[in-house]
Amino acid sequence: xxxxxxxxxxxxxxxxxxxVISHQxxxxxxxxxxxxxxxxxxxxxxxxxLRKVETIVREExxxxxxxxxxxxxxxxxxxxxxxxxxEQYGGELLRMxxxxxxxxxxxxxxxxVITSLISNEIRSYKQLPANFYQIQTKFRDExxxxxxxxxxxxxxxxDAYSFHLDSESLGxxxxxxxxxxxxxxxxxxxxxxxxxxxxxxxGGNASHEFHVLADSGEDAIAVCDKYDYASNVExxxxxxxxxxxxxxTQSLTKVDTPDQTTIEQVSRFLKLDASNTVKTLLVHGxxxxxxxxxxxxxxxxxxxxxxKHPLVADPLVWATDDEIKHAVGxxxxxxxxxxxxxxxxxxxxxxxxxxxxxxANEDGVHYTGVNWGRDCAEPDVFDLRSVVAGDQCARAxxxxxxxxxxxxxxxxxxxxxxxxxxYSEAMNATCLDNNGKAVVMPMGCYGIGxxxxxxxxxxxxxxxxxxLWPDSMAPFQLVITPIxxxxxxxxxxxxxxxxxxxxxxxxxxxxxxxxxxxGIMFAxxxxxxxxxxxVIGDKSLSNGTxxxxxxxxxxxxxxxxxxxxxxxxDRMLKN
RNA sequence: CGGGGUGUAGCGCAGUCUGGUAGCGCAUCUGGUUUGGGACCAGAGGGUCGGGGGUUCGAAUCCCUCCACCCCGACCA
Numbered sequence: 001x002x003x004x005x006x007x008x009x010x011x012x013x014x015x016x017x018x019x020v021i022s023h024q025x026x027x028x029x030x031x032x033x034x035x036x037x038x039x040x041x042x043x044x045x046x047x048x049x050l051r052k053v054e055t056i057v058r059e060e061x062x063x064x065x066x067x068x069x070x071x072x073x074x075x076x077x078x079x080x081x082x083x084x085x086x087e088q089y090g091g092e093l094l095r096m097x098x099x100x101x102x103x104x105x106x107x108x109x110x111x112x113v114i115t116s117l118i119s120n121e122i123r124s125y126k127q128l129p130a131n132f133y134q135i136q137t138k139f140r141d142e143x144x145x146x147x148x149x150x151x152x153x154x155x156x157x158x159d160a161y162s163f164h165l166d167s168e169s170l171g172x173x174x175x176x177x178x179x180x181x182x183x184x185x186x187x188x189x190x191x192x193x194x195x196x197x198x199x200x201x202x203g204g205n206a207s208h209e210f211h212v213l214a215d216s217g218e219d220a221i222a223v224c225d226k227y228d229y230a231s232n233v234e235x236x237x238x239x240x241x242x243x244x245x246x247x248x249t250q251s252l253t254k255v256d257t258p259d260q261t262t263i264e265q266v267s268r269f270l271k272l273d274a275s276n277t278v279k280t281l282l283v284h285g286x287x288x289x290x291x292x293x294x295x296x297x298x299x300x301x302x303x304x305x306x307x308k309h310p311l312v313a314d315p316l317v318w319a320t321d322d323e324i325k326h327a328v329g330x331x332x333x334x335x336x337x338x339x340x341x342x343x344x345x346x347x348x349x350x351x352x353x354x355x356x357x358x359x360a361n362e363d364g365v366h367y368t369g370v371n372w373g374r375d376c377a378e379p380d381v382f383d384l385r386s387v388v389a390g391d392q393c394a395r396a397x398x399x400x401x402x403x404x405x406x407x408x409x410x411x412x413x414x415x416x417x418x419x420x421x422x423y424s425e426a427m428n429a430t431c432l433d434n435n436g437k438a439v440v441m442p443m444g445c446y447g448i449g450x451x452x453x454x455x456x457x458x459x460x461x462x463x464x465x466x467x468l469w470p471d472s473m474a475p476f477q478l479v480i481t482p483i484x485x486x487x488x489x490x491x492x493x494x495x496x497x498x499x500x501x502x503x504x505x506x507x508x509x510x511x512x513x514x515x516x517x518x519g520i521m522f523a524x525x526x527x528x529x530x531x532x533x534x535v536i537g538d539k540s541l542s543n544g545t546x547x548x549x550x551x552x553x554x555x556x557x558x559x560x561x562x563x564x565x566x567x568x569x570d571r572m573l574k575n
Numbered sequence: 576c577g578g579g580g581u582g583u584a585g586c587g588c589a590g591u592c593u594g595g596u597a598g599c600g601c602a603u604c605u606g607g608u609u610u611g612g613g614a615c616c617a618g619a620g621g622g623u624c625g626g627g628g629g630u631u632c633g634a635a636u637c638c639c640u641c642c643a644c645c646c647c648g649a650c651c652a
Contacts, residue, residue, distance in 0.1 A: 524613085
């Protein structure tokens, strides 16, 4: 490609509404342009990168024996009513009507369509297992789209759905997809991590998310390298801190704590560490009424864990101040476990405390020296809190120094699920087993955020001048920057010749044949992140050399003109 | 959905408080001088000041209303 014939819409200044570096650089490099909130045009530079990602994903899915299909973006309501999600799915499902007032939606995901399709196409166990994928546009009407294509409303996703005779087969395909995803993200040159994930409302046995590690990531991940453990903080098991519960040494004492409502205020007022206090949070119970969730003062409630407790309403609903007043007789800042009239669920660490502080269910009053079993009933013990850095890894034997969790941030670019029969049952997707008996097919589903990968790769690979694409994702592998293309016949013919030769070798090469100053050409090439650059000018040609520079290196090197093709091919194959 | 903010040329912004008919830098176009890290000189084009309504002799500016976009939060797979 010659720049004279290519839309290189680079910007010198950063558009004001771009917050994260990937969004800024994608706009500056002329990869994307906003059409509406969370909806983008992909310009030639951006699309070339997107296609690179798609190609790698496609190659690896094909390699894993998955079959590519293409399903529609617009889906009839009937399918969603059949699965029950027409009512369940919230505002993210963009609904619309056609000219006959029939209901449709823009597909945010394709379980319904694929299950309906396959239930008609697959009849026999002999056709199983089968895995179908597509790379297609999804629409989710996010409440708050942000960060460019990172969290867009319209985006490109690779979604795959597998069908099985039994859960063992599902497990095998799940493992295969796990490996396939690892290969994909490795080939893309990303620094990633597979993490255990919550199965959410879909349920099922197993789920892993694949995260590109980046400080700007929206997810927190708990990691322990010693045990090769990584889990979304939403899920990561929190062990009790501080060993078995000591025996009581203090007596129950009521103390006045006027206007002290937060843990911070109370612990400062009583000159105690927050870890000697508990906080009592009231939420709606699964069967109505309220339930108390008790955590150590310095710990945070994990709502996802809490709503898994059978006594807790799912989804979790906080008690209002009025409900608390009515049930306990005080404001939220003074709730405690002594003589509390609602069921008490305590986090493991809170349950291990002795002689602790809690509210007295009376405004402005707290208890000190509280002990479980003596001053109140033994609580129902449950893992309620989010892990924090320094917590012991749940896999650890407890003897090592390096078995502590650290917290890192990630961008979710892949998610694999064992769905089970949720959709196949709702939509009656069965096949006949070898006894001629109809079996509801267990399913797996496997997603990759293709457009999100592009942004997350930039989050991980950039410098002050622009993008540092991994070679596998670069819009061009090589840029030829002439010095004096329009003045020197030698420069022009050398550049043209190298350009043609490299193209014949299948290299995607950009020849900057604009009549611009070198600084502009260098700046653009660096901005869009072409990994390999050759500069050709009269000065070096007179020495029989051309200049080569790798985008990630500071220094350039002179290469003999007659060996440049082999040199470049060697460099590109190496990467 | 709650809170906050911003809408003026393709991009970045000033002008709004204190009403007088729109400006700067970059980008674009023309001519010239330049040419190894975002040049210089001269000239040119480009804006119903987010939309609608109102006040006024006169509105980018004041008032009402709608919309869009961004940020924080809540929510959500």
